Amino acid sequence: MAETKKQIPESGHVAPYHHAAAGWGALKYVAINLFKERVSGANYKTLFAQNQPDGFDCPGCAWPDREHASTFEFCENGVKAVAAESTSKRVTPEFFAAHTVAELLAQSDHELEQHGRLTHPMVYDAARDRYKPVSWDAAFKLIAGELKALDEPDQAAFYTSGRASNEAAFLYQLFGRAYGTNNFPDCSNMCHEATSRGLPGTVGIGKGTVTLDDFEHADTLLIFGQNPATNHPRMLGELRECARRGATIVSINPLRERGLERFTSPQHPLEMLTMSSTPISSMFVQPRLGGDFALIKAVAKRLLELDDMALLTGAPRLLDLDFIAAHTTGFQDFARDLRTESWALLLEESGVQRAQVEQLTNVYIRGERVIATWGMGLTQHKNSVPTVQMLSNLMLMRGNIGRRGAGLCPVRGHSNVQGDRTMGIEERPTPAFLDRMEKVFGFAQPRHHGYDVVATIAAMMEGKVKVFVGLGGNFAMATPDTPLTFKALQSCELTVHISTKLNRSHLIHGRKALILPTLGRTEIDTRNGVPQGVTVEDSMSMVHISYGLSKPASPDLLSEIAIVSRMAEATLGQRCKLPWKAYRDDYALIRDDIEKVFDDFYDFNARVARPGGFHLKVASREREWVTASGKAQFVPHAIERDTPIRRARARYGERLMVMMSTRSHDQYNTTIYALDDRYRGVFGLRRVIFINQADIDMLGMKNGDHVDVETVWDDGVERRVRDFRLVAYDIPRGCLGAYYPETNPLVPLASVADGAGTPTSKSFPVLLTRTSVAAVA
Numbered sequence: 001m002a003e004t005k006k007q008i009p010e011s012g013h014v015a016p017y018h019h020a021a022a023g024w025g026a027l028k029y030v031a032i033n034l035f036k037e038r039v040s041g042a043n044y045k046t047l048f049a050q051n052q053p054d055g056f057d058c059p060g061c062a063w064p065d066r067e068h069a070s071t072f073e074f075c076e077n078g079v080k081a082v083a084a085e086s087t088s089k090r091v092t093p094e095f096f097a098a099h100t101v102a103e104l105l106a107q108s109d110h111e112l113e114q115h116g117r118l119t120h121p122m123v124y125d126a127a128r129d130r131y132k133p134v135s136w137d138a139a140f141k142l143i144a145g146e147l148k149a150l151d152e153p154d155q156a157a158f159y160t161s162g163r164a165s166n167e168a169a170f171l172y173q174l175f176g177r178a179y180g181t182n183n184f185p186d187c188s189n190m191c192h193e194a195t196s197r198g199l200p201g202t203v204g205i206g207k208g209t210v211t212l213d214d215f216e217h218a219d220t221l222l223i224f225g226q227n228p229a230t231n232h233p234r235m236l237g238e239l240r241e242c243a244r245r246g247a248t249i250v251s252i253n254p255l256r257e258r259g260l261e262r263f264t265s266p267q268h269p270l271e272m273l274t275m276s277s278t279p280i281s282s283m284f285v286q287p288r289l290g291g292d293f294a295l296i297k298a299v300a301k302r303l304l305e306l307d308d309m310a311l312l313t314g315a316p317r318l319l320d321l322d323f324i325a326a327h328t329t330g331f332q333d334f335a336r337d338l339r340t341e342s343w344a345l346l347l348e349e350s351g352v353q354r355a356q357v358e359q360l361t362n363v364y365i366r367g368e369r370v371i372a373t374w375g376m377g378l379t380q381h382k383n384s385v386p387t388v389q390m391l392s393n394l395m396l397m398r399g400n401i402g403r404r405g406a407g408l409c410p411v412r413g414h415s416n417v418q419g420d421r422t423m424g425i426e427e428r429p430t431p432a433f434l435d436r437m438e439k440v441f442g443f444a445q446p447r448h449h450g451y452d453v454v455a456t457i458a459a460m461m462e463g464k465v466k467v468f469v470g471l472g473g474n475f476a477m478a479t480p481d482t483p484l485t486f487k488a489l490q491s492c493e494l495t496v497h498i499s500t501k502l503n504r505s506h507l508i509h510g511r512k513a514l515i516l517p518t519l520g521r522t523e524i525d526t527r528n529g530v531p532q533g534v535t536v537e538d539s540m541s542m543v544h545i546s547y548g549l550s551k552p553a554s555p556d557l558l559s560e561i562a563i564v565s566r567m568a569e570a571t572l573g574q575r576c577k578l579p580w581k582a583y584r585d586d587y588a589l590i591r592d593d594i595e596k597v598f599d600d601f602y603d604f605n606a607r608v609a610r611p612g613g614f615h616l617k618v619a620s621r622e623r624e625w626v627t628a629s630g631k632a633q634f635v636p637h638a639i640e641r642d643t644p645i646r647r648a649r650a651r652y653g654e655r656l657m658v659m660m661s662t663r664s665h666d667q668y669n670t671t672i673y674a675l676d677d678r679y680r681g682v683f684g685l686r687r688v689i690f691i692n693q694a695d696i697d698m699l700g701m702k703n704g705d706h707v708d709v710e711t712v713w714d715d716g717v718e719r720r721v722r723d724f725r726l727v728a729y730d731i732p733r734g735c736l737g738a739y740y741p742e743t744n745p746l747v748p749l750a751s752v753a754d755g756a757g758t759p760t761s762k763s764f765p766v767l768l769t770r771t772s773v774a775a776v777a
Helices: 023-036 041-049 076-086 093-098 101-105 109-113 136-149 166-179 193-201 234-244 269-274 292-313 321-327 331-340 343-350 354-366 384-397 417-422 431-441 453-461 482-490 560-575 580-585 587-597 604-608 644-655 693-698
Strands: 122-125 130-133 156-160 220-224 248-252 262-264 283-285 370-374 407-410 467-471 494-499 512-517 534-537 542-546 657-662 688-691 706-711 720-728 735-739 764-770
Touching: 093 130, 122 136, 136 467, 136 494, 136 512, 136 560, 156 166, 156 453, 166 417, 166 431, 166 467, 166 534, 166 560, 166 587, 193 384, 193 407, 220 234, 220 354, 234 248, 248 354, 283 354, 292 331, 292 343, 292 354, 292 384, 321 384, 343 354, 370 384, 384 407, 417 534, 431 587, 453 482, 467 560, 542 604, 560 580, 580 587, 587 604, 644 764, 688 693, 693 720
Parallel strands: 156 467, 220 248, 220 370, 248 283, 370 407, 467 494, 494 512, 657 735, 688 720
Antiparallel strands: 122 130, 122 512, 534 542, 657 764, 688 735, 706 720, 706 764
16 A cells, blocks of 8 residues: 655754753753743743642653652653643634645644643544534534444444553443453553563562662663654653762663764753753663664673573672562573573674674673663564563563662653553453452453554454544554555444544544544643542552643533443443443542452542542562562564564665654644654755665765655555655664654554564564655646
8 A cells, every 4th residue: 555645755864962961952942942832931830830739640651750840840841741732722613614634634643732621522424524513412422323323332442542540441441341341451561461471480470679768779771662752751861860860771672863972961050051961871771673682691691601600600699589489480481591602693683893892781780780771662563572571571680670779671652651551441351350340340250352553454454443532642543554444444334433623533533423522631620619630650660649720721621520421321321330420520439449359449538639649559679579470571573584574684785774763843643733853963854864874875875865664564555755855863773763653554454463462563664765856746
């Protein structure tokens, strides 16, 4: 499926960025975004309540707050998220009356974002190709009618974005399971699913084992596949403090990101006034795309070799033998696999020289308290589950799990993606969870597994899913194989999107379609005169409450909780005795029922009322292993020899490139705030490809040339995007970087992480060809 939409040539430039991350540049762009969004003075003041005990939780990333009570807890990208929500620009019924869906489809994602906040529920009018106003009662009646008309509950899918609160997510899964399905695709399916599926097999639970307190005691940090300056900037504050007290920080990433080189903290006046900065990483390792697994295994192999040498010479052992004996199983099989693994294969697959592997191993050995953090650079490959498990193996070798100042730290993206999964947004629920749900609510739970994101798209294409409901997000643009996803959504009988702002998913609709506008997290949510708060769970399992402070963008908005509960009432009627109206009138009642289902949420309302909230117990942090053996488990994995990328490389040789998609700095997920990526030196451009200069030379091209990109896959489908500008960059040979969602059309739906189903958006095989003038014209 080739890209068919004509592209408007971008005007912009590329210039190296020599400044530290953040600093005055960040403050400049904060001011620009507040002005661009026309944020009023009253809403401007709400920024100072962001991430405060009596304020609202940032609707951006899931990085935790220092005691949730510091005086200045927002970052540049957090401001962008709040400014976008607090904008004075509005998308009204008059706006929709003036634009057909076809006209809006011709606009860029950035242009769609700039129109502002949705104000009224809208229904699609096929005869006029326009959305028109609809009453809330009529909207819920339409949803209920379509759901009731389905032949079986599994013909509906309920998608969830990580912006949904714990309370909304809990009601959403309660409604879906009362309706009769486990079809709960969610944004986790596209990002950290490999973490959620991989860690239970090693340490028993798919969550990280550290808190912010551990960063104060760590002496070594290994940062895999992350760009904190863009994706979770407040993490740089923690890294700055670690670096200033002498901790060793290693960045392991194909791209040498500016934010992990130097950082100027806007919260420290001396650095700002003196134009100084703090060096962050003392070592950079750049594996090839998909090479992290081989690199981590190589470090584990070298560690074992050095421990064998210590045993022979009588030197102190390098493995934590006491920990391994008391807390783990499977080490002998794992060690046997390491000893028989080929060094040549490990180095070839990782793309890292032996000397640097040994240097990285020595850093790990010197560390007494090591934290390993990772983002989607580790989780969006075919081998992502083995990679996460191999990293867990490496940390177990030296007892770096369940020790103060050490542990596993997956850094989630969206603000409540981890909380949504905790609340039961899970297409593969455990029998224990379903048993508890039956006990608490008194109705039989669906027991078969449902569809994840990729399976949902396939099911829509096959006519197996006919109603799609999206609780937040931009499903059409966040997902892989974009033209196929568009056709899948358009084949539905009904698509429903619960949103704050206009996005392309509203325009790629089913035969019938609804846009349901909802309150943002920054906005006051009052029921019967009482302000209502909602909770979220951050990347480190802290749960805290959030209260909006801004006037709602429109009096016609409903909260996510009100929308979900009214959908449930309209659909389930008298056959379901759950107190939907009581839930939306008092969110504390939802938390009371969450407490009944999840033991770790005991005294939920009382504990979350304390400043900073509370920490959910993570068993592996306490060295309690919820595994079949009752111990942490070493899991050996071999390097897979027969993969799509290996087959493509055998066919095309050095012309075959492996591409990853990534965010720009002026972007959060699929939301495009502006067209700059200043830390990478890209301004006013998005259709760019980061490529090694030696690869440009090999292809017979020049820096700045324009190319088309075609996926190499074996299903006979053409996947192509056109007219991208080459940008010479510090990236390993044979590897490419480009922005999403522009390159999502290149990711085949069938290209997923084994055992997780996550699209392989960080490694897919492509070919580059020169863009012809005729193709662009």
